[in-house]
Every structure is written in C-alpha cells, then in structure tokens.
Amino acid sequence: MxxxxxxxxxxxxxxxxxxxxxxxxxxxxxxxxxxxxxxxxxxxxxxxxxxxxxxxxxxxxxxxxxxxxxxxxxxxxxQLDFTEPKFVLVVMVVAATRPVVQLAERLILSVARLLPLKENVSFYIATLAFGSLLGSFITEPAAMTLLAMLLKQRYFDRGISSSLAYATIGLLFVNVSIGGTLTHFAAPPVLMVASKWNWGFWHMLTNFGWRSAAACLTSTLVVTTVYFKQLNNLQPPTESRQFIPAWLTGAHVTCLAAVVYFAHYPDVFFGVFMLFLGLVTATREYQEALKLKEGLLVGFFLAGLVVFSKLQAWWLEPLIQNMSSSMLYYGATALTAITDNAALTLLGSQVPNLSDDLKFALLAGAVSGGGLTVIANAPNPAGAGILQSSAAFAGDGINPGKLFLGALFPTVVAIAFFWLI
Structure with missing residues (x-):
C-alpha cells in the first residue's frame, strides 16, 4: 500500500x-x-x-x-504494456511526412470547397469538424498529427491572436477525443472496453458516433462564428507545394496503413517503421526532416503515464463502483483531466457487473473530458508537441490554464450531446 x-x-x-x-x-x-x-x-x-x-x-x-x-x-x-507509447511514436513520425500531410490537405480542401466561404474559413471548418472524425479510421494519434501539422501551417504560424490559438487547440483536442468514437478499433479509450463489452462498429456508430459528429460540427461552427472576422481576414497561403510523385504518396500511405493495422503488435510495426525510414532516406529530395524528436518526446510522455496509471487503481476503482450513472459520467469527465482517458476506461472495464448505463457513462465521460489538459487523451501530447513552438504561443509554449479554458466550451457542447440529449 x-x-x-x-x-x-x-x-x-x-x-x-x-x-x-x-x-x-x-x-x-x-x-x-x-x-x-x-x-x-x-x-x-x-x-x-x-x-x-x-x-x-x-x-x-x-x-x-x-x-x-x-x-x-x-x-x-x-506488469506494464508500452505498446501505445511505441505506436504513437511511430505513427506520429510516419503521419507527419510531407507526402501524407499534402494528401490530407488536398482531401480536406476538397471538403472545404463545398462550403460557400473563403478558403481560410472553410478549411478551418473542414479540418476541425470533419478532419477530427478521421481519428475513427486512421487512429486518433495519426489524425491528431495530421491536423496539428495543417493547422500550424495555415493558422498558428500566420499571426493569429492568442485567444484564437487557445480556442483552436482546445477545439482540436476535444474534437479528436470524441471524434474517435464512430468505430470500435481506433480510439485508445474505446479499445480498452470494446472487446470486453462486445461493442462493435454498429453499436459505436449508433450510440456514440452521431453524437460526436454533431458535437464536433456544432462546436466548430460556433468558434468559427466568434472568430469569423479574424479567420476571414487571414491571407491564404502563398507558398508553392513541391510536386510529390503519386507512387511515393502511395508508398507512404501504405506504410501508415500497415502501422495502423498492426497497432497492437509493436515488433511488426517497428519492422514497418524500419522499411519506412529506408524509403525516406532513398527519396530525401521529396522529404522534410522527420519529426523524430517530437515523436520520441511524446512517446516518453505517454510511457511515463503508463508507469503511473496501473498504480492508481486502488482509489479509482472504488470511486467508480460507488457512482450512479450521472455521477459516473461527470466524474469520468473530470477525472480524465488528471489521468489519461484510456487508463480510466481500462480501470472501469475491470469493475464487475457494470450496467449498460454505467458503461455508456464511463466511456462518454472519458472522451468528453479528453481535451481539457495535455494528459487527458493519449494523442494530445502529439498535438501539443507540434503546436507549442508556433508563433501564436510567442515561444513560451502552451499554457495549461489557457488550454483548459480554450477547451471548456467544446467540452460543454460534448456534454450536451453525450449526456443531456
């Protein structure tokens, strides 16, 4: 003890x-x-x-x-499993390469052009309302990496105000946290319970997916409305994109898909990673510097969380067992701010005889609070690692208190859709 x-x-x-x-x-x-x-x-x-x-x-x-x-x-x-930190390290490096980021940008631009707004505004909406849902398919860490790279290039490094920067990063963290619930295989907190509770794709889509999509869209539209003038007045990016051969983009996407497919087998996805490093070396004229430092730091961060998480069961499990569904939902939302939401759902899944209401409350609360702090959701450190050096944060990094305030509104919207509706 x-x-x-x-x-x-x-x-x-x-x-x-x-x-x-x-x-x-x-x-x-x-x-x-x-x-x-x-x-x-x-x-x-x-x-x-x-x-x-x-x-x-x-x-x-x-x-x-x-x-x-x-x-x-x-x-x-x-007694500990470090598969997730290893996976986040690898997927962050693979997803942050120029071919993958440019492909993601083109896909989001195609959605943005459907909106009758200036590109800066429509791209912002498409990235945060629709791009965040990619976490349900390519995993949340990969989605976070791609979206953070795009937002950094188009907004954070282009003179936006500190207020908009914190509103955007808070919105990004919350939307990625809830945006991974359309499926049963991509978001860390969902993976911890889906198999044990027999939750498949249809269950996730009908119970969680539509709520997360609606919450992402609502929060993004409100934030866009509040900062419309600033977003509308930004100058569109003028830098020319380097031509990337289609075969190279395809090879990068194949590597990313293989890493995601073998996400639970570190020996395999590290083998894929070695082949990927060879590919990057051979095609260096089409590449930028790999985000190895950022990936290693984020992996180290998450490994530290793994060391601590298992030893918190002695106070978390009794707490969960003695809550009503409403108390558990709000309690999980609050607890997620100080402990990784995947660790929280893992501990909850070990509590015997949970009712369906309590199961829903635990997962819904865990993802609702996943944007309040850097430690609340495993992909958050990846986003923070990419964005904290942005001009918008004046070289001082991300202030945790301001991040909390920036994430507060989209968290309230998530609460409304996941629990009040």
Whole structure:
C-alpha cells in the first residue's frame, strides 16, 4: 500500500508540474545563456518530459521500497504494456511526412470547397469538424498529427491572436477525443472496453458516433462564428507545394496503413517503421526532416503515464463502483483531466457487473473530458508537441490554464450531446 500511495503522490506532483512548466521557462531567462541552471530549467519546462521524469523517480522509489532493483525492472517488464507509447511514436513520425500531410490537405480542401466561404474559413471548418472524425479510421494519434501539422501551417504560424490559438487547440483536442468514437478499433479509450463489452462498429456508430459528429460540427461552427472576422481576414497561403510523385504518396500511405493495422503488435510495426525510414532516406529530395524528436518526446510522455496509471487503481476503482450513472459520467469527465482517458476506461472495464448505463457513462465521460489538459487523451501530447513552438504561443509554449479554458466550451457542447440529449 505504501508504494501505491507513493505512486499517487508522485503522480499528483507530475500533474502539478505540467501546470507550472511556463514558470520554469521564465526562471531559465534569469541565468546566463548556456549555463547549467538555464539548461536544467529549460529541460524542466518541456511538457513532454514531465511524466517520464517523475516515472523515473517512481522507478527508483519502487526499487528502494522493495530493496531490489530487480523488483522495479520486473514491474516494468511484466506488469506494464508500452505498446501505445511505441505506436504513437511511430505513427506520429510516419503521419507527419510531407507526402501524407499534402494528401490530407488536398482531401480536406476538397471538403472545404463545398462550403460557400473563403478558403481560410472553410478549411478551418473542414479540418476541425470533419478532419477530427478521421481519428475513427486512421487512429486518433495519426489524425491528431495530421491536423496539428495543417493547422500550424495555415493558422498558428500566420499571426493569429492568442485567444484564437487557445480556442483552436482546445477545439482540436476535444474534437479528436470524441471524434474517435464512430468505430470500435481506433480510439485508445474505446479499445480498452470494446472487446470486453462486445461493442462493435454498429453499436459505436449508433450510440456514440452521431453524437460526436454533431458535437464536433456544432462546436466548430460556433468558434468559427466568434472568430469569423479574424479567420476571414487571414491571407491564404502563398507558398508553392513541391510536386510529390503519386507512387511515393502511395508508398507512404501504405506504410501508415500497415502501422495502423498492426497497432497492437509493436515488433511488426517497428519492422514497418524500419522499411519506412529506408524509403525516406532513398527519396530525401521529396522529404522534410522527420519529426523524430517530437515523436520520441511524446512517446516518453505517454510511457511515463503508463508507469503511473496501473498504480492508481486502488482509489479509482472504488470511486467508480460507488457512482450512479450521472455521477459516473461527470466524474469520468473530470477525472480524465488528471489521468489519461484510456487508463480510466481500462480501470472501469475491470469493475464487475457494470450496467449498460454505467458503461455508456464511463466511456462518454472519458472522451468528453479528453481535451481539457495535455494528459487527458493519449494523442494530445502529439498535438501539443507540434503546436507549442508556433508563433501564436510567442515561444513560451502552451499554457495549461489557457488550454483548459480554450477547451471548456467544446467540452460543454460534448456534454450536451453525450449526456443531456
């Protein structure tokens, strides 16, 4: 029990750390450039290292508590599954390549042109209302990576206000979280329960899918209306797109599809990844620098969450068992803000004899709150890693408090469609 309490304490410290990363960045400026103090504070200001850093402390504490490093290694090797962090690392690198991003942009542009609006406005709507639903088919991490890349190029790096930047990233995080519920095989929180509860494609589409699509569209239209003038006045992108051979785009899409198909078999999708790296090297004239650093940081972040999540069951399971369906829905929405929603649904699936109402409440609440913080949904760190260096955030990264406020409205809309309607 001591280890579990220690794990929860360190987990709470890590959560607090994510909310004060900006302070570390500010303190770093008080020291000479290149000094040890400045480098250390900048390191502590990286959101993606927070949970990996405190998970390392947890590993040492676990070893000390058992007076054996082997016990800590055994816990990591035999009781935890790091497939998801590995998958997010690989799919983020593969999805963020120039051929895949340009293909996604063309597909979203084709939807945008159906709307009688200027391209900047119509592309914004198409990306956030319809693009977010791609998470139900190509997995949420891949969808998040693609959408974040497109939004960065077209909006975040083009002088939008801080207010619009936080409204957009909040909308992106919430819509991707709920947009993965049209199917039973693509969103991490859905994967944790679909097989055990015998939820198939039709069940997800009729119980969750239409709600998520309606919520995504409603939230996006409202945010677009509020910021219409700013979006409408943005200059359309003028940079020319490099020609990418169709066969190369097809090869990239094939690699992405293979990684997604073998998402539960890390040895296989890492083999695909090795072949993909060879392809990129051989066609470097059509490529940009791979997002290896971003992918590694996000994978490290999620691996830290995995280390902590299993040791939170001692207080989460009793809490879930003693809730009504309404309490469970709102409780899951709130709890998701401080723990990964896939971990929450996994723990909930282990509670025996849950009624259908409680099952719906648990998953609906977990995805509804998936945009409130960077740690609420596994793909969020991927989006944050891509967007935090944008001009819109003035080089200071993403402020967790402002992210929470930016995600609040689309979260309320999600609550309305998933629970009140």
């Amino acid at each position: 001591f280890v579990k309490i220690l794990a929860t304490t360190l987990f709470a410290i890590a959560v607090i750390h994510t909310f004060v990363v900006k302070k570390f960045a500010q303190w770093a400026h008080h020291y000479p450039q290149g000094s040890l103090q400045e480098n250390l504070l900048h390191f502590l200001a990286e959101t993606e290292i927070v949970f990996g850093l405190w998970a390392s402390v947890m590993f040492l504490a676990y070893a000390a508590a058992h007076r054996s490093i082997h016990h800590a290694v055994e816990y990591i090797e035999t």
